Amino acid sequence: MTLAERVAAFLEAHDPASTDRLEFLRARYDAGLAWVHYPEGHGGLGLEQALQAEVDRLFAEAGAPTNQPEKNGIGLGMAAPTILAFGTDEQKKRFLRPLWTGEEIWCQLFSEPGAGSDLANVSTRAVLDGDEWVVNGQKVWTSGAHNARFAILVARTDPDQPKHFGLTYFLADMTDPGVDVRPLRQITGEAEFNEVFLSDVRVPDAQRLGAVGEGWKVANATLNNERVSIGKSAERETGMIGVVARTWREHPERRTPELHDRLLRLWVDAEVARLTGTRLRQKLAQGQPGPEGSAMKLGFARIAQQLSGLELELLGEDGLRYSDWTLVRPDHVDFTGRDAGYRYLRAKGNSIEGGTSEILRNIVAERVLGLPGEPRVDKDVPWKEIPR
Amino acid sequence: MSDLDLLYTEVEDDLRASLRDLLAARCDSSAVTAMYDGDRSVVDPLWKELAANLGLAGLLVPEDQGGQGASAREAAVVLEELGRTVAPVPFLTSAVIATTALLGSDAPLLAELAAGERTAALALPWSTAPDGPLTAVAVEGGRLTGTVTSVAGAVEADVLLVLADGFLYAVAAADAKVTPVVSLDMSRQLADVRVDGAVGTLVVEDGEPAVRRALDAGAAMLASEQLGVARWCLETTVEYLKIRRQFGRVVGGFQALKHRLADLYTGVESSAAAARYAAATLAENDPDATIAAAVAQAYASDLAVLAAEEAVQLHGGIGMTWEHPAHLYLKRAKSDQIALGTAGAHRARLAGLVDLPA
Numbered sequence: 079m080t081l082a083e084r085v086a087a088f089l090e091a092h093d094p095a096s097t098d099r100l101e102f103l104r105a106r107y108d109a110g111l112a113w114v115h116y117p118e119g120h121g122g123l124g125l126e127q128a129l130q131a132e133v134d135r136l137f138a139e140a141g142a143p144t145n146q147p148e149k150n151g152i153g154l155g156m157a158a159p160t161i162l163a164f165g166t167d168e169q170k171k172r173f174l175r176p177l178w179t180g181e182e183i184w185c186q187l188f189s190e191p192g193a194g195s196d197l198a199n200v201s202t203r204a205v206l207d208g209d210e211w212v213v214n215g216q217k218v219w220t221s222g223a224h225n226a227r228f229a230i231l232v233a234r235t236d237p238d239q240p241k242h243f244g245l246t247y248f249l250a251d252m253t254d255p256g257v258d259v260r261p262l263r264q265i266t267g268e269a270e271f272n273e274v275f276l277s278d279v280r281v282p283d284a285q286r287l288g289a290v291g292e293g294w295k296v297a298n299a300t301l302n303n304e305r306v307s308i309g310k311s312a313e314r315e316t317g318m319i320g321v322v323a324r325t326w327r328e329h330p331e332r333r334t335p336e337l338h339d340r341l342l343r344l345w346v347d348a349e350v351a352r353l354t355g356t357r358l359r360q361k362l363a364q365g366q367p368g369p370e371g372s373a374m375k376l377g378f379a380r381i382a383q384q385l386s387g388l389e390l391e392l393l394g395e396d397g398l399r400y401s402d403w404t405l406v407r408p409d410h411v412d413f414t415g416r417d418a419g420y421r422y423l424r425a426k427g428n429s430i431e432g433g434t435s436e437i438l439r440n441i442v443a444e445r446v447l448g449l450p451g452e453p454r455v456d457k458d459v460p461w462k463e464i465p466r
Numbered sequence: 467m468s469d470l471d472l473l474y475t476e477v478e479d480d481l482r483a484s485l486r487d488l489l490a491a492r493c494d495s496s497a498v499t500a501m502y503d504g505d506r507s508v509v510d511p512l513w514k515e516l517a518a519n520l521g522l523a524g525l526l527v528p529e530d531q532g533g534q535g536a537s538a539r540e541a542a543v544v545l546e547e548l549g550r551t552v553a554p555v556p557f558l559t560s561a562v563i564a565t566t567a568l569l570g571s572d573a574p575l576l577a578e579l580a581a582g583e584r585t586a587a588l589a590l591p592w593s594t595a596p597d598g599p600l601t602a603v604a605v606e607g608g609r610l611t612g613t614v615t616s617v618a619g620a621v622e623a624d625v626l627l628v629l630a631d632g633f634l635y636a637v638a639a640a641d642a643k644v645t646p647v648v649s650l651d652m653s654r655q656l657a658d659v660r661v662d663g664a665v666g667t668l669v670v671e672d673g674e675p676a677v678r679r680a681l682d683a684g685a686a687m688l689a690s691e692q693l694g695v696a697r698w699c700l701e702t703t704v705e706y707l708k709i710r711r712q713f714g715r716v717v718g719g720f721q722a723l724k725h726r727l728a729d730l731y732t733g734v735e736s737s738a739a740a741a742r743y744a745a746a747t748l749a750e751n752d753p754d755a756t757i758a759a760a761v762a763q764a765y766a767s768d769l770a771v772l773a774a775e776e777a778v779q780l781h782g783g784i785g786m787t788w789e790h791p792a793h794l795y796l797k798r799a800k801s802d803q804i805a806l807g808t809a810g811a812h813r814a815r816l817a818g819l820v821d822l823p824a
């Protein structure tokens with residue numbers, strides 16, 4: 079049976095018009111049509127990732143409900159591939175299905191006030207108590223924590239080890255009474271991210287991902303996926319360039335030669351970035367995401383920022399206005415949504431979230447080009463002895 | 467439109483490997499440097515080897531017309547390698563541009579070019595963009611009279627393709643006056659071409675579209691040469707900065723330089739995507755090929771110049787010497803930037819192609 083026939087047979091058995099939305103999504107997962115490159119039994123068929131687009135297209139054509147991937151970007155883009163790579167069979171069984179269907183939204187409890195670029199410096203402590211870990215600490219910049227049911231969490235389990243070795247990776251329940259999520263307002267006015275205070279949060283040892291002390295390795299797998307998923311787009315003029323090109327076409331009266339020159343340069347950059355993304359995905363079709371994704375993300379951030387800045391100038395007087403400064407807590411982020419002012423401000427985060435552009439340049443220089451690493455005064459010292 | 471394979475096939479990898487070995491053995495950078503002092507002895511044997519023995523001259527020509535029946539994808543790989551060694555052979559001018567202008571015609575010349583028996587050049591200034599004004603000569607009773615300046619590949623050619631009155635004529639180089647000019651890039655030395663009542667053979671009736679198609683193909687393929695130039699510059703600079711020590715450290719460990727090289731790497735990878743897409747669309751006769759060629763030129767030509775300029779700067783004093791090959795790449799990159807239309811000319815062209823009018 080071809081993949082298209084499989085989809086047709088599934089749609090035959092589950093009429094999108096009359097089947098309950100969640101029931102439909104769960105059945106789609108069980109049929110291996112959720113993400114075909116995942117293994118059988120975990121929502122996939124062990125096929126090439128490239129085949130997914132065709133499956134999604136067929137479902138969309140049939141008017142099938144989607145799993146609203148925009149609301150669970152961290153779950154789908156980061157938690158799932160990490161669970162797939164490092165999880166036990168039980169963990170995959172427990173977490174992947176409701177993650178994919180969107181029943182359980184995920185957030186990322188990595189960054190802390192003292193551990194941003196230097197993620198390995200996290201000081202949130204996890205201490206084993208019987209078959210549970212007791213977690214205490216503070217996380218920050220946690221996008222979507224206010225909607226999340228679970229979190230991927232990096233915590234320190236051994237402060238006597240050098241910083242990279244004493245970390246462990248967990249899957250934490252955000253409904254634990256010890257989890258306190260407080261909105262953190264950002265430059266756009268809204269609060270997409272949060273501060274998350276963890277007080278005696280209990281995480282069963284069965285929800286540890288990877289071995290004790292291997293958290294750094296597992297976290298890096300997550301981060302590589304983050305950088306690849308951030309740099310995504312397939313059709314020409316998707317993303318910020320599409321928005322700005324539309325504005326350009328709609329406003330002949332606002333065009334100037336100087337803006338035209340900048341727009342064309344950025345159009346070319348965006349088109350080349352799109353092709354670079356396609357090429358990278360072709361390279362990664364089978365393998366794991368590597369440091370090359372960092373180079374993509376660098377370009378993506380720069381282009382989005384320059385384009386959104388250009389759009390405000392193009393809008394002239396209208397560019398002086400802003401839609402709404404009210405503190406809202408959105409359930410998803412759309413870099414190209416709302417108004418031009420919002421897009422300009424939100425794009426500033428693109429070179430900070432998921433690794434700053436400076437850190438990404440270090441990564442490219444060191445891991446792709448093989449240049450020497452930065453001096454690391456704290457690398458071989460037990461974590462607890464590092465001055466902070 | 468993005469399903470095209472932007473990587474390299476096994477056949478392409480093999481082609482690259484054999485070409486790289488051959489160029490390493492036969493195209494020493496000191497031999498290229500010697501061309502600036504008038505010693506062009508490296509050119510003929512190298513071109514003969516590539517064109518006839520390896521069969522590269524016929525890559526783009528169908529098998530039933532005496533060629534290899536390969537595609538722009540393979541030609542692009544050849545150009546990457548030629549760019550990487552700034553090889554002074556007329557592959558781009560003869561086997562790509564002149565050949566493409568003739569593709570579709572039944573002139574026996576096409577088979578002779580494919581076999582590497584003859585070498586042709588399209589008589590237009592090397593700076594001519596695919597949508598730019600085309601220099602033509604006058605024709606009267608089959609006799610051609612006029613001048614075309616700054617023609618690339620004419621020095622190596624034994625036949626010139628000349629536009630006159632909308633037709634494309636072939637003129638034996640021996641019947642024209644080909645005057646080599648001192649060029650910024652002596653590894654692709656330009657020449658002024660003068661015909662004075664020379665007899666031309668009509669080879670393409672619909673000359674102008676054929677010439678524009680050839681220039682478009684040339685622009686698409688030039689991006690791969692520029693990619694080859696940029697890759698050499700990046701790799702050579704990275705290798706040098708891994709061993710050069712100052713202030714008690716390897717210079718490549720300084721973050722200011724690491725970041726510049728990371729940006730350059732990002733640019734080179736982007737160039738690769740643009741160049742591969744241009745080659746793939748051309749190979750498939752894809753309707754997006756014209757846009758792809760313009761995008762590739764708008765990106766890859768400036769990037770190659772940046773790579774060469776960074777290579778000179780980051781080598782320090784040694785980068786400024788005649789002895790170090792970096793200058794060969796700078797001269798090629800800067801000339802390539804102007805060749806077949808500057809990046810700005812291609813952006814201006816895109817404005818029309820993708821509906822972003824001024």
Ligand SMILES: Cc1cc2nc3c(=O)[nH]c(=O)nc-3n(C[C@H](O)[C@H](O)[C@H](O)COP(=O)(O)OP(=O)(O)OC[C@H]3O[C@@H](n4cnc5c(N)ncnc54)[C@H](O)[C@@H]3O)c2cc1C
Binds near residue numbers: 185190194222437
């Ligand atoms: C919109 C948004 C959403 C986010 N969502 C999440 C989330 O959901 N979960 C989560 O865990 N985190 C999240 N983050 C946090 C993000 O990962 C961190 O902000 C980021 O890693 C930078 O850390 P920092 O803010 O502590 O800055 P710092 O690390 O303090 O950096 C300050 C400056 O120093 C530079 N710098 C630092 N180290 C070096 C170096 N070695 N070389 C050169 N320059 C250096 C940085 O580039 C930066 O410019 C989010 C951030 C943003 C902006």
